[in-house]
Amino acid sequence: MTRVVILxxxxxxxxxxxxxxxxxxxxxxxxxxxxxxxxxxxxxxxWHPKLRQEIPAGVHPFFIGELAEAMAEVxxxxxxxxxxxxxxxxxxxxxxxxxGLPILAVTKGLKEGADGTLRTLPDVFLDDLPPxxxxxxxxxxxxGPSIAREVSARRHTCxxxxxxxxSQLTYxxxxxxxxxxxxxxxxxxxxxxxxxxxxxxxxxxxxxTNGMLELLGGPDASGAAMYNTAAALFGQATFEIFQWxxxxxxxxxxxxxxxxxxxxxxxxFGGRSTRFGTLLGKGLSVEEAVQAMAGETLxxxxxxxxxxxxxEKWTAQGMASPEDFPLLRYLYRLVVKxxxxxxxxxxxxxxxx
Amino acid sequence: MTRVVILxxxxxxxxxxxxxxxxxxxxxxxxxxxxxxxxxxxxxxxWHPKLRQEIPAGVHPFFIGELAEAMAEVxxxxxxxxxxxxxxxxxxxxxxxxxGLPILAVTKGLKEGADGTLRTLPDVFLDDLPPxxxxxxxxxxxxGPSIAREVSARRHTCxxxxxxxxSQLTYxxxxxxxxxxxxxxxxxxxxxxxxxxxxxxxxxxxxxTNGMLELLGGPDASGAAMYNTAAALFGQATFEIFQWxxxxxxxxxxxxxxxxxxxxxxxxFGGRSTRFGTLLGKGLSVEEAVQAMAGETLxxxxxxxxxxxxxEKWTAQGMASPEDFPLLRYLYRLVVKxxxxxxxxxxxxxxxx
Numbered sequence: 001m002t003r004v005v006i007l008x009x010x011x012x013x014x015x016x017x018x019x020x021x022x023x024x025x026x027x028x029x030x031x032x033x034x035x036x037x038x039x040x041x042x043x044x045x046x047w048h049p050k051l052r053q054e055i056p057a058g059v060h061p062f063f064i065g066e067l068a069e070a071m072a073e074v075x076x077x078x079x080x081x082x083x084x085x086x087x088x089x090x091x092x093x094x095x096x097x098x099x100g101l102p103i104l105a106v107t108k109g110l111k112e113g114a115d116g117t118l119r120t121l122p123d124v125f126l127d128d129l130p131p132x133x134x135x136x137x138x139x140x141x142x143x144g145p146s147i148a149r150e151v152s153a154r155r156h157t158c159x160x161x162x163x164x165x166x167s168q169l170t171y172x173x174x175x176x177x178x179x180x181x182x183x184x185x186x187x188x189x190x191x192x193x194x195x196x197x198x199x200x201x202x203x204x205x206x207x208x209t210n211g212m213l214e215l216l217g218g219p220d221a222s223g224a225a226m227y228n229t230a231a232a233l234f235g236q237a238t239f240e241i242f243q244w245x246x247x248x249x250x251x252x253x254x255x256x257x258x259x260x261x262x263x264x265x266x267x268x269f270g271g272r273s274t275r276f277g278t279l280l281g282k283g284l285s286v287e288e289a290v291q292a293m294a295g296e297t298l299x300x301x302x303x304x305x306x307x308x309x310x311x312e313k314w315t316a317q318g319m320a321s322p323e324d325f326p327l328l329r330y331l332y333r334l335v336v337k338x339x340x341x342x343x344x345x346x347x348x349x350x351x352x353x
Numbered sequence: 354m355t356r357v358v359i360l361x362x363x364x365x366x367x368x369x370x371x372x373x374x375x376x377x378x379x380x381x382x383x384x385x386x387x388x389x390x391x392x393x394x395x396x397x398x399x400w401h402p403k404l405r406q407e408i409p410a411g412v413h414p415f416f417i418g419e420l421a422e423a424m425a426e427v428x429x430x431x432x433x434x435x436x437x438x439x440x441x442x443x444x445x446x447x448x449x450x451x452x453g454l455p456i457l458a459v460t461k462g463l464k465e466g467a468d469g470t471l472r473t474l475p476d477v478f479l480d481d482l483p484p485x486x487x488x489x490x491x492x493x494x495x496x497g498p499s500i501a502r503e504v505s506a507r508r509h510t511c512x513x514x515x516x517x518x519x520s521q522l523t524y525x526x527x528x529x530x531x532x533x534x535x536x537x538x539x540x541x542x543x544x545x546x547x548x549x550x551x552x553x554x555x556x557x558x559x560x561x562t563n564g565m566l567e568l569l570g571g572p573d574a575s576g577a578a579m580y581n582t583a584a585a586l587f588g589q590a591t592f593e594i595f596q597w598x599x600x601x602x603x604x605x606x607x608x609x610x611x612x613x614x615x616x617x618x619x620x621x622f623g624g625r626s627t628r629f630g631t632l633l634g635k636g637l638s639v640e641e642a643v644q645a646m647a648g649e650t651l652x653x654x655x656x657x658x659x660x661x662x663x664x665e666k667w668t669a670q671g672m673a674s675p676e677d678f679p680l681l682r683y684l685y686r687l688v689v690k691x692x693x694x695x696x697x698x699x700x701x702x703x704x705x706x
Contacts, residue, residue: 052575145584153577158585158698160705182585182698186705222405224506227622231498232511232535235615238591242609251706256595256609258703262588265618269580345511345535350611352513352539353604 001026002175005070006078007089009035009042009061011050011148012106013080018152019181020078021056028070029055030062032081032088039063051149064092071096076104076175079125082297083109083197086121090128097129099136102168104161106142108196109299110306116313118248118306120193138165140172143192144184144258145266151181158182160259162192184258191250195259198244201303202237203267204277205331206230208343211281229343230268236327236348237264243325244307273300286335301335308332323349354379355528358423359431360442362388362395362414364403364501365459366433371505372534373431374409381423382408383415385434385441392416404502417445424449429457429528432478435650436462436550439474443481450482452489455521457514459495461549462652463659469666471601471659473546491518493525496545497537497611498619504534511535513612515545537611544603548612551597554656555590556620557630558684559583561696564634582696583621589680589701590617596678597660626653639688654688661685676702 002025006013009031017027031039041047042061046054055061062070074096081089086107093103105121113119122139129137140163151157161176161183163169169185177183186192209230219225241264242255254260267273276298279289290298307328314320326347333339355378359366362384370380384392394400395414399407408414415423427449434442439460446456458474466472475492482490493516504510514529514536516522522538530536539545562583572578594617595608607613620626629651632642643651660681667673679700686692 053577145581145588147577147581149575149577150579150581153573153575155577155579155581156585156696156698157581158588158701160703182701184703184705186703188706220506222502222506224406224500224502224508225622226503226508227619228498228500228503228508228510231615231619231622232509232611234618235498235511235611235613238614239606239610253592253704256614257592258585258588260588261591261609261614262584265587266580266584269578269584343509345509348511348535350513350537350539351606352537353541 008080207277208281361433560630561634
């Protein structure tokens with residue numbers, strides 16, 4: 001039995017309590033200051049209102065004010081905050097960190113460094129720690145297609161645990177692996193993080209077609225929908241994700257397996273990035289779409305912003321051609337500059353022989 | 354104005370009459386002996402009963418008995434038969450072929466050569482021609498995500514024209530390209546054909562989850578469906594398609610762009626391969642599933658059979674490891690040998706660093 005603290009009681013962090021609990025571990029679910037209602041519900045009724053599921057019997061819910069108590073003799077930390085909470089998490093956790101304590105994150109995203117470089121969240125997190133901890137804290141992350149409530153419903157799910165320390169990855173995979181939660185490990189943290197972040201950006205792009213079809217009044221009398229267009233965007237997205245991974249020095253196999261193509265596929269079915277893209281496709285401005293999704297964290301918007309700005313810098317510095325990443329650049333113009341032009345299919349590039 | 358004969362009045366061949374017609378070409382739609390009812394309907398009512406759409410005004414429908422008339426002064430042949438009709442098409446067309454006459458095929462598939470090698474349809478077709486034509490007939494094919502009735506409904510569609518003669522590809526692309534039908538060209542005919550054939554096999558695999566979810570009674574009370582499982586299969590499928598392309602000497606970029614990932618995505622939404630996989634996922638035997646889809650051509654079943662047999666031979670000859678292509682091997686056991694075991698997630702392999 002291992003003592004695991006989950007920081008962040010959102011759907012993904014909480015869902016992972018199920019495989020941990022099934023494996024007999026001591027799971028302490030700590031809400032952030034945004035999760036008080038969730039923790040209250042978990043305490044009073046064992047019910048997670050966003051997952052719409054009971055939490056497993058062995059899980060202990062804690063309010064953020066009780067963090068010290070939850071952290072007693074902790075052996076593993078599962079970081080379940082979203083990308084906007086990464087700085088907060090680093091500051092909140094640092095008093096409790098010690099060399100060798102494994103941190104496993106569901107958090108995904110990219111940040112722009114001061115020098116215009118693109119940085120993955122693990123590096124952002126580590127930079128926020130006191131200097132004496134920076135070199136000795138081990139940070140791993142989960143990639144691959146994973147809708148939270150399907151994990152806690154024990155549907156077969158295949159994920160990748162990525163980190164820089166292979167022995168910790170093996171240790172963590174053994175803690176979480178069940179008959180339905182299948183885990184591969186890799187030291188390609190950069191490749192997995194890039195896929196995880198970029199799939200949110202591109203899913204919004206694929207989902208534009210949902211909104212475009214709604215504008216037309218849905219499928220026509222013959223049943224013609226807009227899947228060809230969605231699939232064209234999906235293919236271009238997979239190709240551009242490959243290029244992002246390659247440029248960031250990751251292993252490109254991630255782009256055409258679980259973390260890239262697989263996660264892009266599931267995200268289209270599963271959530272906020274698709275709803276956001278659908279609203280934009282219906283012709284709503286970014287402000288209107290954000291308002292319509294009030295209160296929801298838009299990882300896709302953040303990923304488009306960050307990637308688009310980095311592309312602008314790379315292009316200005318001659319590190320990227322203006323013709324590279326045409327889909328991401330289009331999404332950036334749409335989302336950040338408010339330019340509602342047609343999807344520029346003819347600018348999509350394939351390095352075909 | 355170019356005179357184009359479409360041989361085969363199925364949905365895909367007929368749908369391509371729309372961009373051709375929009376570009377002002379003389380389009381002659383010739384049904385096979387299986388298409389008599391379709392041609393009759395097109396003649397009498399300008400209505401295609403399977404597309405459930407009118408055929409464009411400039412399209413001339415012909416019965417197969419009128420082939421000679423339709424072929425008068427033909428400049429381009431669009432081959433619209435399915436993979437089972439490829440031998441028939443070669444024999445039927447050969448009297449009309451002449452050096453330099455371009456043939457463009459929507460037909461997709463793989464055949465097993467007598468020596469256990471895997472052969473793409475262009476080679477199968479060319480082998481069936483009289484020897485004097487084999488070296489001088491140009492055969493190109495269309496790959497990429499393309500649901501027929503969406504093409505004829507003029508939805509944005511992105512495809513790849515693949516062939517061995519770049520100047521003919523440019524000529525053909527110019528004939529078909531419209532403001533909604535976007536075309537890239539490549540000389541990687543093998544890569545595009547392998548993607549086109551294998552996506553049918555793997556889509557049936559992804560769609561197993563539809564049937565598995567039906568067996569459970571649909572999503573649970575929390576809304577948990579089975580997209581994680583579908584996406585795990587999708588990721589593995591994309592990865593295995595990459596490996597097929599690589600082994601067959603194609604350009605791997607096709608696997609992670611339009612012809613591979615894009616076409617796999619659209620096929621999941623669009624047709625017979627998905628219905629077939631869904632029936633198998635519900636626990637029907639192959640015979641029951643085939644019966645339930647009576648009269649429909651099952652490209653997925655054929656692709657699984659051919660690829661699975663070739664894998665058996667490759668393995669016996671030491672050309673493939675028994676651990677390679679675990680998803681295709683599972684589908685082969687399920688479909689050809691009738692073994693209804695669990696999906697072997699733990700045997701899926703990723704060459705991750």
